[in-house]
Amino acid sequence: MSTEPTKLSHSPKPDGFAVKAVGFIGATAAVAWGLSLVAIPVLQGQQEGLDWFTSICRAVGISTRPGGGEAKADGAVSLVTWSPSVLSRVAAGDARKGEELAKDTCTSCHNPNGLSTDPATMPSITGQPARALYKQLWDIKNGTRINDAMLPLVQPLTDTQVADLAAYYSSLNVRSFDIRLEPEASDATLKLINQGDAARALPGCRSCHDAPSGGPVDAPHLVGQYPAYVAAQLRAFAGGERRNDVAGRMRAIAAKLTPAEIESLARYYEGPR
Amino acid sequence: MLRNSRLILAHLWLAFAAFGAAIVLGLWQMWVRSPFAAPLASSENYFMSVTAHGSAMGYVLTTFFIMGFGYFVAETALSRPLPFPRLAWTGFTLGIVGALLVVATVFSGRATVLFTFYPPLTATPWFYVGLVMVVVGSWIWCALMLVAMAGWKRDNPGQAVPLAMFATTANAVLWLWTTVGVAAELLFIVIPAAFGWTQAVDVGLTRTLFSWTLHAIVYFWLIPAYIAFYTMAPQLAGGRLYSDLMARISFVAFLIYGLPVGLHHLFMDPEHATGFKSVQMVLTVLVAVPTLLTVFTVCASMEIAGRLRGGRGLLGWVAALPWKQPLVLATGLSFFMLWFGGFGGLINMSYGMNAMVHNTSWVTAHFHMIFGGSVVIMYFAISYEIWPRLTGRMAPSLGLQRAQLWSWAVGMMTLSLPWHWLGLKGQWRRVAQFDYTDPAISWWTPWMAMSLVGGILLVGSAFLFLWNLASFHRAGRSAEAVPPMNFAVALHSGGTPAALNGFRIWNILVLVLMVAAYAFPIAQSFIVKPPYAVVHRVDRTN
Ligand SMILES: [Cu+2]
Numbered sequence: 001m002s003t004e005p006t007k008l009s010h011s012p013k014p015d016g017f018a019v020k021a022v023g024f025i026g027a028t029a030a031v032a033w034g035l036s037l038v039a040i041p042v043l044q045g046q047q048e049g050l051d052w053f054t055s056i057c058r059a060v061g062i063s064t065r066p067g068g069g070e071a072k073a074d075g076a077v078s079l080v081t082w083s084p085s086v087l088s089r090v091a092a093g094d095a096r097k098g099e100e101l102a103k104d105t106c107t108s109c110h111n112p113n114g115l116s117t118d119p120a121t122m123p124s125i126t127g128q129p130a131r132a133l134y135k136q137l138w139d140i141k142n143g144t145r146i147n148d149a150m151l152p153l154v155q156p157l158t159d160t161q162v163a164d165l166a167a168y169y170s171s172l173n174v175r176s177f178d179i180r181l182e183p184e185a186s187d188a189t190l191k192l193i194n195q196g197d198a199a200r201a202l203p204g205c206r207s208c209h210d211a212p213s214g215g216p217v218d219a220p221h222l223v224g225q226y227p228a229y230v231a232a233q234l235r236a237f238a239g240g241e242r243r244n245d246v247a248g249r250m251r252a253i254a255a256k257l258t259p260a261e262i263e264s265l266a267r268y269y270e271g272p273r
Numbered sequence: 274m275l276r277n278s279r280l281i282l283a284h285l286w287l288a289f290a291a292f293g294a295a296i297v298l299g300l301w302q303m304w305v306r307s308p309f310a311a312p313l314a315s316s317e318n319y320f321m322s323v324t325a326h327g328s329a330m331g332y333v334l335t336t337f338f339i340m341g342f343g344y345f346v347a348e349t350a351l352s353r354p355l356p357f358p359r360l361a362w363t364g365f366t367l368g369i370v371g372a373l374l375v376v377a378t379v380f381s382g383r384a385t386v387l388f389t390f391y392p393p394l395t396a397t398p399w400f401y402v403g404l405v406m407v408v409v410g411s412w413i414w415c416a417l418m419l420v421a422m423a424g425w426k427r428d429n430p431g432q433a434v435p436l437a438m439f440a441t442t443a444n445a446v447l448w449l450w451t452t453v454g455v456a457a458e459l460l461f462i463v464i465p466a467a468f469g470w471t472q473a474v475d476v477g478l479t480r481t482l483f484s485w486t487l488h489a490i491v492y493f494w495l496i497p498a499y500i501a502f503y504t505m506a507p508q509l510a511g512g513r514l515y516s517d518l519m520a521r522i523s524f525v526a527f528l529i530y531g532l533p534v535g536l537h538h539l540f541m542d543p544e545h546a547t548g549f550k551s552v553q554m555v556l557t558v559l560v561a562v563p564t565l566l567t568v569f570t571v572c573a574s575m576e577i578a579g580r581l582r583g584g585r586g587l588l589g590w591v592a593a594l595p596w597k598q599p600l601v602l603a604t605g606l607s608f609f610m611l612w613f614g615g616f617g618g619l620i621n622m623s624y625g626m627n628a629m630v631h632n633t634s635w636v637t638a639h640f641h642m643i644f645g646g647s648v649v650i651m652y653f654a655i656s657y658e659i660w661p662r663l664t665g666r667m668a669p670s671l672g673l674q675r676a677q678l679w680s681w682a683v684g685m686m687t688l689s690l691p692w693h694w695l696g697l698k699g700q701w702r703r704v705a706q707f708d709y710t711d712p713a714i715s716w717w718t719p720w721m722a723m724s725l726v727g728g729i730l731l732v733g734s735a736f737l738f739l740w741n742l743a744s745f746h747r748a749g750r751s752a753e754a755v756p757p758m759n760f761a762v763a764l765h766s767g768g769t770p771a772a773l774n775g776f777r778i779w780n781i782l783v784l785v786l787m788v789a790a791y792a793f794p795i796a797q798s799f800i801v802k803p804p805y806a807v808v809h810r811v812d813r814t815n
Contacts, residue, residue, distance in 0.1 A: 017770030018778050025529060025782055028559055029789065036551030061546030061797060084805045087472030217807045 078244050079142050080135045082217055090134050090163050098168025101161055105153050113174045119226040127173035132220040133166035136244075145244040183223075183272040189264045200256050205265070208249075216249070227266035234262045275348055277355055278663045283365060284341030285656065288334045289739060291372070295329035296735045298322045303688075303728040307721040308709040319705035320385045327388030328379065330645075332407055333372050335494045338652050340364070340414040342497050343441045345659055347421040349758040350437040350504075353428075356420045364413030371406025374399050383812035387703070389487075390463060392479040393806040398467035401459050408452050415445035426774070433769040436520055437504045437760045443524040444496040446776050450532055450783055451493055454485025466808045473805035477544025478798040484535035485791060488557075492531040494644060498607065498651035499523070502571045505658060506604040508761035510594050512578025517763035519570045521773040523563035529782055530560040533790035537622050541631045544803065549794050550624060556790070557622045564615060568608065575604075577764065599674040603654030606682040607647045613686075614643030617693065632703075635696025638689040645731075646685040650678060653738055661755045666748045673741055680734040688727025691720040 037059055045055025057064050080086070102112070109117055114126025125133060139145035141154045141162070154162070191197070196204040208215030209222045222230065236242035237254035245251060257265070275281065304311040305319050347355050355361065377399075378384040384396035422434055422442045434442075458479050465471050503520045507513060514520065536553040539545060579590025596602050617639040620626045630636060657674050661667050668674060695717055696702070709715050772778055 015770055015772045018772035021525075021772065022778070022782065025786075028556070029786060032552045032555035033789065036555060037548045040551065041548060056548075059546055059548030059551075060793065061548070061801070082473070082807055084471065084473040087807060091469065091472050 076144060077246055077248070078135065078139050078144050080138050080218070082131075087131075089159060090130055090166060093130060093134075093160075093163035093165075093167030095164070095167040095171040097161075098164035098166070101157075101165055102168055106165070109149070110169075114169050114172050115174060116226065116229075120228050122226075123229045124225055125169045126224075128170055128220050129217075130163075130166040130170040131217050133169055134162055135218045136220075137162045137165065139244040145242060183268050183270070185268045186264065189261070189268055192261065192265065193268065202253060202256055216246070218246070222269040224271045225269050227270045230266040230269050231262050234265070275345070275662060277344055277348055277358060277361075280355075280358060280361055280365070281341045281344050281659075282663055284337045284344070287365075287369060287372070288337035288341065289656075289742065291329040291333035291337075293735060293739050295326045295334070296732055298326040299330075300725075300728040300732045302326065303721075303725050305705060306707065307725050308707075308718045309722075309725070314706065316705040317382070317385070320387065321379060321382060323703075324385055324387050325376070325379045328375050328404075331388050331490075331494075332375075332404065334649075334652075336407055336411050337368065339444065339493065339497055340368075340411060342500075342655060342659070343414060343418055343445070345663075346437045346441045346500070347418060349662070350435040350441075350760055351421060351425045353425065355417065356424060357417060360413055361417055364410040364417075366410075367413070368407045368410030371403040371408075371410065374403030374406065378403065385811050389483065390458075390479075392458075392463055392466070392474050392476055393808045395463065395467045395808050395810050395812075397812040398464055401464050401467060405456070405459060405464075408456065411448065412452070415449050418442045418445040433517075433774050435760065436514070436517055436763070437500055439521060439774070440496060440500045440503070440524045443528050443776070444493060446780065447489060447496070447528045447531060448493050450528075450787075451486050451489035454482045454487075454535070458482035467810075471808070473807050475798050475803055476806045477542070477803055478795070480539055480542060480544065481536075481791075481794050481798070484538045485532070485787075486535070487538050488535045489531040491640075491644065492527045495648050496524070496527065497655060498648045499527075499567060501600065501651050501655050501658075502567060502604060502607075503574075504760040505600055505655070506571065506761075507574035507578060508759055509598045509600050509658070510575055510578035510582075512574055512576075512581055512761075513764040514761040515570050515573035515577060515763075516765050517769065518765065518773070519566055520763075521769065523566045523570075525773065525779050526563035526566070527560070528776075528779055529786065530556055530562070532783055533786040534560060536790075536794065537627075540624055540627045545794055545797070549790070553790055554622060554624050556786075561615070561619070564611075568611075571604070571608075574761070574764075597671060597675070599657045599671060599678060600654040602675055603650050603678050606678060607650050610642055610646035610650070610682065610685065613690075614639065614647055618643065630696060632701065633696035634692050634700040634702050637702045638692035638696055641692070642685060642689040646682065646689070650681050650685075653678060653681065656738075656742060659758070660742060660745045662758050664745045665755055666745050666750060667753060667755060668741070669744050669748050670741075673737065673744075677734055677737040677741055680730055680737065684727050684730030684734055686727070687730060688724050691723045691727075695720050 037056060041055040041059035042052045045052065045058065050058070054064050099112075102110075109122055110125055111117055114128075115124050116122035136145060137154055137157070140147045140150050141157065143151070157165070185193075192202070193205045196202040196207070205222070208219045233242060234250075234254045234257060237245065237250045238257070240251065243251060254262075301311060301313075302319060302322055305314045344355055344361060375384070378397050379400065384400035386394040386396045386400070390396075390401075418441055422438055425434060425438070433439075462471075462474050462479050462482075466474050503514060503523075507515075534553045534557040536545065536550050537557050540550055540554075575594060576590050579593040582590075582593040582595070584590030584593030594601055594605075596605070617635070621630060621636065621639060657668065700714075700717065707714055707717070709718060
């Protein structure tokens with residue numbers, strides 16, 4: 001036998017102890033809720049000239065102000081928002097349908113494999129993240145990114161077709177090298193890419209670009225991009241001709257780069273040779 | 274020897290195998306963060322290691338130790354066979370398969386999300402499936418504890434369930450409530466995202482659900498230590514438990530106030546307004562009550578023992594206690610660390626002061642001191658106490674056991690005090706490597722070095738612990754018979770209120786408090802329609 005059994009008390013019902021315990025716990029709960037949701041918020045609200053109802057709503061987290069309204073379309077940087085439904089549509093893109101569609105409309109400039117027919121003026125879109133492709137196509141379609149060559153081609157596309165095209169080009173990968181290899185570059189360039197430059201408040205390019213970073217969902221990959229295109233885009237961001245980057249992230253960054261830095265970054269991103 | 278020795282030993286050895294591996298990772302992590310060059314140091318390896326260390330210590334060590342110890346208590350305190358031992362083995366099998374899945378996914382680099390997941394990070398789904406299997410295995414244990422206690426009550430009407438079993442069952446009930454939050458988070462949000470069925474998650478909601486689990490899980494880990502304080506330490510010291518009633522009130526208070534307080538982990542988070550954070554802060558103040566009750570009752574019980582042994586005067590009874598008994602020594606060391614840890618906890622739970630320490634190393638240091646220190650040292654001492662009953666062999670050396678307990682306590686203090694300090698000075702947590710050439714932080718060097726020394730002591734102590742346990746198995750059958758397991762008898766017994774012999778009314782209270790504390794914070798996600806965060810998959814390169 002391990003323990004001497006303890007006799008239970010034979011208190012009359014209802015159990016006196018239970019009643020006391022429930023009373024105590026109820027009282028502490030009343031204090032917790034009363035203080036936190038009524039007394040303190042109302043007192044604090046009074047000092048700010050709020051009525052008691054607004055104060056309590058504020059403590060609970062319910063806004064009593066009229067809603068902020070819809071975002072305005074004109075002058076917008078981009079009309080793409082990453083809501084769960086948009087993300088699901090992009091994820092549901094059908095690469096096979098995208099391939100069919102690309103045959104008639106895109107391959108003359110972007111090739112069936114996504115590499116450009118003219119690296120001096122056109123980007124490589126092979127293996128880009130589907131979300132980056134989807135956003136750029138929509139921006140071009142909406143005119144928030146100006147591209148006269150593509151505008152008539154993308155204008156008639158439905159949302160599903162845009163997602164299918166994005167799925168197709170992101171499913172390809174014809175890079176001739178391992179993107180994890182570090183291309184050769186000067187220390188200054190590598191620092192710009194990996195750490196940025198705190199003195200100019202420049203974050204490292206790598207914190208947003210190139211997998212598997214934790215950057216914005218719509219950031220394109222840069223490794224393997226043509227140098228002429230990278231340099232042209234950086235200059236366009238710096239000069240404000242391209243302004244579809246949400247929150248002006250790339251415009252702010254590109255404006256701080258020197259022409260020499262733009263050249264060396266562009267050469268770096270061409271990839272290891 | 275016990276009927277279920279093999280079952281219990283399987284659980285405990287699995288727990289301690291995970292512990293032995295995880296502590297080596299822990300030391301390596303301290304080393305990577307320190308100014309001294311560590312082998313294989315990279316951010317990827319660091320976070321992989323932290324994920325493995327946290328999962329092994331927080332989920333595998335604890336869950337399997339608690340299950341094994343629970344089976345031990347059920348058999349010894351109730352003096353009757355465990356019901357459905359086959360089912361217990363099923364729970365163990367589920368748990369071990371789940372634990373192996375976790376290990377495999379973490380070390381293949383596909384689950385580097387840390388052990389508290391941090392959505393919108395998502396790992397391969399099999400990581401979460403592994404964790405769910407561990408939890409489901411532990412639910413089987415919960416059911417068996419409830420059945421064992423109910424069976425005893427049926428056969429012993431009018432008698433109070435022995436305290437050790439009452440507390441173990443309280444822990445099982447607490448664990449069932451606790452796991453609801455994380456289970457909902459995993460099953461409804463994280464696992465669908467990990468399989469790619471959804472592309473974005475409501476991060477506020479996932480954190481709210483996790484907070485439901487996050488405080489109570491710590492009490493799940495801690496209750497075995499409290500069982501040892503109340504029912505084993507006074508017995509080994511040669512005294513009596515001062516009050517059985519007080520003990521039961523403490524365990525019930527953990528159940529009631531351990532749950533509706535989790536929002537104190539989200540004080541600095543934007544998804545909730547101030548009201549409910551404050552509600553849960555006030556309730557958090559009340560969880561200090563059972564700990565204070567315990568300190569009082571256990572000190573009183575030890576005083577009885579000390580005086581029975583001839584101790585006199587105000588403090589003479591302390592010196593008269595049998596400190597050579599490992600579990601008595603561990604209780605003293607655990608209480609010592611509990612002061613520091615409890616004090617730190619009071620700072621963390623204060624809405625205002627929390628802002629100073631949020632997301633700094635202070636927090637990591639705090640939970641190492643209170644869990645790794647106060648609680649795990651009792652896991653060691655409990656093991657030393659029950660291993661003879663499991664193996665039928667006496668310990669070859671109590672001296673080595675004491676050396677192990679001392680080195681653990683000294684190591685944990687050396688590790689965590691400088692760590693607390695650096696946290697107060699703003700050192701971030703969850704950062705792999707620091708640039709010590711930066712003059713702003715170069716002064717950290719000696720403090721980091723001290724912490725690292727603490728880590729080395731802890732690894733040494735952990736290996737000594739495993740050695741001590743292994744030597745039971747190597748020792749020959751001892752000449753002296755192993756005395757049967759006895760739990761402390763209460764000085765004041767009799768008159769246990771019927772309400773403290775079961776959980777019905779406490780479960781109703783928990784339900785009411787949880788609805789009042791969490792219904793709105795959870796419902797808010799559906800009323801306000803917050804923005805969703807895009808899932809970030811760590812198991813793919815794209
Ligand atoms: Cu907590």
